Amino acid sequence: MPLTDPDGRVRAVALTAHSDPSERLVRQRMLLLSDAGVRIGTGSDVQRTARELADVAVPAFADICAVDLLDSPPRPGQAGRPGQPRQPSRPGQPGQPSHPGQPGAAPAGGPALRRAAVRTAPDGPPLPQPSGEVLHCPPWSPSGRCVAEGRGAVYTSGDEVVARWAREDPRAAAWIRESGAHSLLAVPLRAGGTTFGVALFGRVRRTAPFDADDLWLAEQLAARAATGIHGAARAQRQHTTTMTLQRSLLPQTLPEQAALDIATRYLPAAGQAGVGGDWFDVIPLSGTRVALVVGHGMRAAATMGRVRTAVRTLADVDLPPDELLSHLDDLVIHLSAEETAGGVGTTCLYDVYDVYDPVTRHFTAARAGHPPPAVVTEGAVRYLDVPAGPPLGLGGLPFESYETELPEGSLIALYTNGLLESRDHDIDDALDKMFAALARPAQSLDTVCDRVLTTMLTHRPDDDIALLVARTRALHADRAAAVSSSSAS
Numbered sequence: 001m002p003l004t005d006p007d008g009r010v011r012a013v014a015l016t017a018h019s020d021p022s023e024r025l026v027r028q029r030m031l032l033l034s035d036a037g038v039r040i041g042t043g044s045d046v047q048r049t050a051r052e053l054a055d056v057a058v059p060a061f062a063d064i065c066a067v068d069l070l071d072s073p074p075r076p077g078q079a080g081r082p083g084q085p086r087q088p089s090r091p092g093q094p095g096q097p098s099h100p101g102q103p104g105a106a107p108a109g110g111p112a113l114r115r116a117a118v119r120t121a122p123d124g125p126p127l128p129q130p131s132g133e134v135l136h137c138p139p140w141s142p143s144g145r146c147v148a149e150g151r152g153a154v155y156t157s158g159d160e161v162v163a164r165w166a167r168e169d170p171r172a173a174a175w176i177r178e179s180g181a182h183s184l185l186a187v188p189l190r191a192g193g194t195t196f197g198v199a200l201f202g203r204v205r206r207t208a209p210f211d212a213d214d215l216w217l218a219e220q221l222a223a224r225a226a227t228g229i230h231g232a233a234r235a236q237r238q239h240t241t242t243m244t245l246q247r248s249l250l251p252q253t254l255p256e257q258a259a260l261d262i263a264t265r266y267l268p269a270a271g272q273a274g275v276g277g278d279w280f281d282v283i284p285l286s287g288t289r290v291a292l293v294v295g296h297g298m299r300a301a302a303t304m305g306r307v308r309t310a311v312r313t314l315a316d317v318d319l320p321p322d323e324l325l326s327h328l329d330d331l332v333i334h335l336s337a338e339e340t341a342g343g344v345g346t347t348c349l350y351d352v353y354d355v356y357d358p359v360t361r362h363f364t365a366a367r368a369g370h371p372p373p374a375v376v377t378e379g380a381v382r383y384l385d386v387p388a389g390p391p392l393g394l395g396g397l398p399f400e401s402y403e404t405e406l407p408e409g410s411l412i413a414l415y416t417n418g419l420l421e422s423r424d425h426d427i428d429d430a431l432d433k434m435f436a437a438l439a440r441p442a443q444s445l446d447t448v449c450d451r452v453l454t455t456m457l458t459h460r461p462d463d464d465i466a467l468l469v470a471r472t473r474a475l476h477a478d479r480a481a482a483v484s485s486s487s488a489s
Helices: 021-039 046-057 142-149 160-168 170-178 212-249 301-316 321-341 427-439 445-456
Strands: 002-004 010-013 064-070 112-120 134-136 153-156 183-191 194-203 260-267 279-284 290-296 350-357 362-368 374-377 380-383 402-405 411-415 465-472
Touching: 021 046, 021 212, 046 064, 046 112, 046 194, 046 212, 112 194, 142 153, 142 160, 142 183, 142 194, 153 160, 153 212, 160 170, 170 194, 183 212, 194 212, 260 279, 260 290, 260 445, 279 301, 279 465, 290 301, 290 411, 290 465, 301 321, 321 362, 374 427, 380 427, 411 427, 427 445, 445 465
Parallel strands: none
Antiparallel strands: 002 010, 064 112, 064 194, 112 134, 153 183, 183 194, 260 465, 279 290, 290 350, 350 362, 362 402, 374 380, 374 411, 411 465
16 A cells, blocks of 8 residues: 655555465465375385374474384284284273283273384474384273274373373373473374274474364374375285295105205295295106206296196106296296286296206206206306296297206206395306305205305395205116016017
8 A cells, every 4th residue: 555645645655464374274284285195105114104104294293293003913803804903992892901910911901002103303302212112001091092982182281181191101201291292182093994003293392282173184194194004014914925825835845856965945035025936846757857947937926836837747748848848838828818817917937947867967958038057066167058048928939958967966056036136246246156155065955055045145135036956966877777668568
């Protein structure tokens, strides 16, 4: 507006601006929810998701935050869905263990929680960090009521329930009294009809207490974290189930045979998503021969089982290695088409198939996109020049067999590519280390396996590793007999 003097002349201009606090708060809350959608639930780790919730909440929403997860894992027949944390009983209901006075026992009806994350503002009070211990919350405490009732609530430090909680629980006293929090929020972490824990928020520096709108916002943040925890728990269950099935498909004991001394190792990949589908098998054949099989890439464990069964069936009819891989190629194409139609995705198997004859000491091998076998003879390590066939599942490309004679006592090493693909060294360095480990004398094949893995790995592998080490035996002429068709008749 113009500012005029008594004569009506404009001497200045006045500007005024009005801020609507409600609009600013709405905008801040929407930005916080948008940030939560990006930063919460970025991985498949439950602890990480809990920390992400605390990091988003402090200092944008609260001055302190703690995330506590239910400690009791579910079992079949318990409340909650299979594989999810059990929902504790409401106060007065059966189903929750109660042994007051016994060390480690939860108060009657109260949930057992494990602190997963704590966060304070940069200028806020220090709080005890998670140490893995179980927190037993009384059923009447803010956390106990929140978990039992499945809904959040706002408290002040002057509320009787908060004061009683601080008097009777040293951890609560540290969280409430020592932090100086004047306003508290407790909201459940719920997703898929299951309560996973509780999130606690406190305000110390901010003078404004939490209100109903803040409670709604805290519930939205907790719901996003619970969805991430729910997904992480489901991924962990699926990974465990797949690993159990995959291990069941590996040979539990090695078959009796006279051609080779054998030792094996299998290491699953680190992480929840690491199921690479590596496998191996030892198949006795007619005439004291034995077949060695190592495969990689069948991520569907059930599909891996079908391929392993097919290999055994084809080996029983005495197909040469190259012909066996051709038939297996057709099978993998068929299985890949089925999986694609079912939404699983096409898989690819890399395979090596070797046959050793202890009478002639002939070794025959064919491979489908797999690293060639390594052989140690009289202390010298070398790769066998097995033609590099295409990975199974491409179709139409030939496989070739390779034949050689191995002296008695030769060492054969078959492995999957996870052994060579390490983040710590390149492929050439990995090969040098493996060859050096294989070349060193050892009293047992188990020692050889352990030495190779110790030399090659400094941490859990990023991909599955299957390792099969065999030492050749020989059946001399006095232990072998040939029967002609005429004498047999």
